[in-house]
Amino acid sequence: xxxxxxxxxxxxxxxxxxxxxxxxxxALCVVMVFAMRGGEYGNWSxxxxxxxxxxxxxxxxxxxxxxIVYAEDFRDHxxxxxxxxxxxxxxxxxxxxxxxxxxxxxxxxxxxxxxFGGTALLLTKDSAFQWELVREFLLRLAASCAVYIAAISxxxxxxxxxxxxxxxxxxxxxxxxxxxxxxxxxHWSKGIDYLLKTQILTICQSPLAKLQTPVVIxxxxxxxxxxxxxxxxxKKDFT
Amino acid sequence: MxxxxxxxxxISKCYGKFAAVSDMSxxxxxxxxxxxxxxxxxxxxxxxxxxxxxxxxxxxxxELFGETSQRQLELGRSHxxxxxxxxxxxxxxxxxDNLEYYRIQRGGKKGNVDEALAFVGLDQTGNKKFKNFSxxxxxxLGLALAVMDDPELLILDEPINGLDPMGIKEFRDIILKLxxxxxxxxxxxxxxxxxxxxxxxTYGFISKGxxxxxxxxxxxxxxxxxxxxxxxxxxxxxxDILKNKFSVENFEVAGANALHINExxxxxxxxxxxxxxxxxxxxxxxxxxINLEQYFIKLIxxxxxx
Numbered sequence: 001x002x003x004x005x006x007x008x009x010x011x012x013x014x015x016x017x018x019x020x021x022x023x024x025x026x027a028l029c030v031v032m033v034f035a036m037r038g039g040e041y042g043n044w045s046x047x048x049x050x051x052x053x054x055x056x057x058x059x060x061x062x063x064x065x066x067x068i069v070y071a072e073d074f075r076d077h078x079x080x081x082x083x084x085x086x087x088x089x090x091x092x093x094x095x096x097x098x099x100x101x102x103x104x105x106x107x108x109x110x111x112x113x114x115x116f117g118g119t120a121l122l123l124t125k126d127s128a129f130q131w132e133l134v135r136e137f138l139l140r141l142a143a144s145c146a147v148y149i150a151a152i153s154x155x156x157x158x159x160x161x162x163x164x165x166x167x168x169x170x171x172x173x174x175x176x177x178x179x180x181x182x183x184x185x186x187h188w189s190k191g192i193d194y195l196l197k198t199q200i201l202t203i204c205q206s207p208l209a210k211l212q213t214p215v216v217i218x219x220x221x222x223x224x225x226x227x228x229x230x231x232x233x234x235k236k237d238f239t
Numbered sequence: 240m241x242x243x244x245x246x247x248x249x250i251s252k253c254y255g256k257f258a259a260v261s262d263m264s265x266x267x268x269x270x271x272x273x274x275x276x277x278x279x280x281x282x283x284x285x286x287x288x289x290x291x292x293x294x295x296x297x298x299x300x301x302e303l304f305g306e307t308s309q310r311q312l313e314l315g316r317s318h319x320x321x322x323x324x325x326x327x328x329x330x331x332x333x334x335x336d337n338l339e340y341y342r343i344q345r346g347g348k349k350g351n352v353d354e355a356l357a358f359v360g361l362d363q364t365g366n367k368k369f370k371n372f373s374x375x376x377x378x379x380l381g382l383a384l385a386v387m388d389d390p391e392l393l394i395l396d397e398p399i400n401g402l403d404p405m406g407i408k409e410f411r412d413i414i415l416k417l418x419x420x421x422x423x424x425x426x427x428x429x430x431x432x433x434x435x436x437x438x439x440x441t442y443g444f445i446s447k448g449x450x451x452x453x454x455x456x457x458x459x460x461x462x463x464x465x466x467x468x469x470x471x472x473x474x475x476x477x478x479d480i481l482k483n484k485f486s487v488e489n490f491e492v493a494g495a496n497a498l499h500i501n502e503x504x505x506x507x508x509x510x511x512x513x514x515x516x517x518x519x520x521x522x523x524x525x526x527x528x529i530n531l532e533q534y535f536i537k538l539i540x541x542x543x544x545x
Contacts, residue, residue: 003343003344003345003346004344006343006344007340007341007343007344010336010339010340010343011329011332011336011340014332014336015331015332016331017331072329076327076328076329076330077324077325077327078327078328078329079327080291080293080323080327081321081327081341081384082341082344083291083292083293084291084292084293084316084319084321084323084394085316085317085319085321085341085344085345086292086312086313086314086315086316086317086318086319087313087344088313235295237288237293237294238288238293238294239288239293239324
């Protein structure tokens with residue numbers, strides 16, 4: 001499995017698109033920090049609090065990583081080579097899932113480095129700033145990772161279900177942002193409590209003591225999509 | 240290790256009610272170049288995909304290198320090199336980076352990539368990306384991937400599509416070299432029957448998802464051999480003349496008015512002269528025979544089925 005992950009990382013790091021994506025997001029963070037200067041949040045504590053509020057945004061970017069690691073394999077018919085060489089399908093699926101997570105973490109670290117690096121250089125340390133704020137941010141980030149991994153599992157599942165990355169991405173965003181309205185339409189508002197969108201908003205906005213439930217729901221969601229994905233992948237025809 | 244490299248027993252693949260492959264049993268021995276011959280949609284690619292594990296079978300059994308369990312089949316496939324349908328590579332990577340990706344994945348030796356690229360004549364492509372390759376170059380890269388890591392078994396589906404005449408010859412030489420020098424077993428399908436006939440040691444003719452016939456190249460040569468056909472009004476007398484005057488034994492009477500002489504003779508006009516002198520009327524003399532293509536068409540029941 002490590003060889004498979006290594007190969008996928010080799011492929012991704014030899015691709016300009018990945019760097020463009022990562023550096024664009026990083027640059028956006030620096031621009032945002034620059035824009036915060038002189039404003040209400042134009043200091044270290046303001047930047048940390050804003051950072052916590054922005055934790056829901058990586059959800060938008062995750063399909064771009066699953067696209068690189070997974071969807072393009074379907075588009076370019078490269079998975080057939082790996083399977084014909086005797087790679088176990090479950091191993092292949094899991095390794096790609098893990099690669100996406102590794103790349104997601106890598107990207108997060110780089111983007112956060114730019115964000116907080118920009119904060120350190122461009123904003124002033126205010127009296128309200130405490131390292132406790134950073135610890136709280138990191139806890140929210142850790143909890144968010146459960147939602148991100150669940151979102152990755154969902155995205156990968158849609159990709160391998162439809163083979164068409166555009167349809168898969170549309171369904172991904174629809175599942176995130178339209179399910180709420182769908183549940184309201186069918187008069188089952190209780191279901192909204194279990195959506196990933198609800199979990200990430202809870203993690204961003206609620207007190208730290210309330211982070212446990214979103215993490216548990218995200219882990220369950222991840223397990224459902226992950227297992228369903230493997231089941232479909234094992235039976236799939238490759239051309 | 241078993242001498243049988245691939246064996247399928249009544250293997251089937253159905254898509255809904257349509258049987259792409261139906262109860263197909265083939266056996267490929269070590270060192271064979273096994274050619275699958277069949278019209279479009281006959282089931283050749285589906286059979287190859289079943290062997291490669293790209294599609295799960297609906298029934299029957301597959302044996303690779305003497306093993307049938309899923310784990311052992313996967314292990315067996317790690318000794319295979321394959322090229323099924325169009326070669327699948329990452330368009331934004333160079334030939335070298337594409338092969339490096341699979342080398343890392345398979346844990347192959349570092350030098351294998353350069354070796355494979357040189358083997359198919361793509362070692363000078365540098366940083367040119369796969370998306371900018373010609374069809375022939377793409378096919379070559381597919382072949383490079385298939386032969387990388389010295390596979391014991393090569394599975395090739397229409398591998399010479401898009402190759403120019405030079406490329407086809409080079410490809411043929413590569414296959415024969417691997418087969419002769421490394422005893423690589425090859426399972427190949429192609430529409431270009433003339434090419435297959437130059438390399439294949441065994442043929443499997445497929446029609447409508449079923450194997451119609453298995454023959455060795457020797458058997459096929461025998462079936463496709465050319466002969467001299469002489470049409471006469473008296474086959475009995477003509478036979479006597481051939482036997483007694485020319486000591487020809489390797490001939491047969493075909494129908495009421497024809498003789499097929501299977502050996503080659505330098506002066507067939509002497510037969511005609513002797514027949515006429517002995518009162519046998521000769522209406523036609525010509526050399527006849529069938530090639531692989533004609534044999535295949537005849538086998539599957541005429542050109543309307545081809």
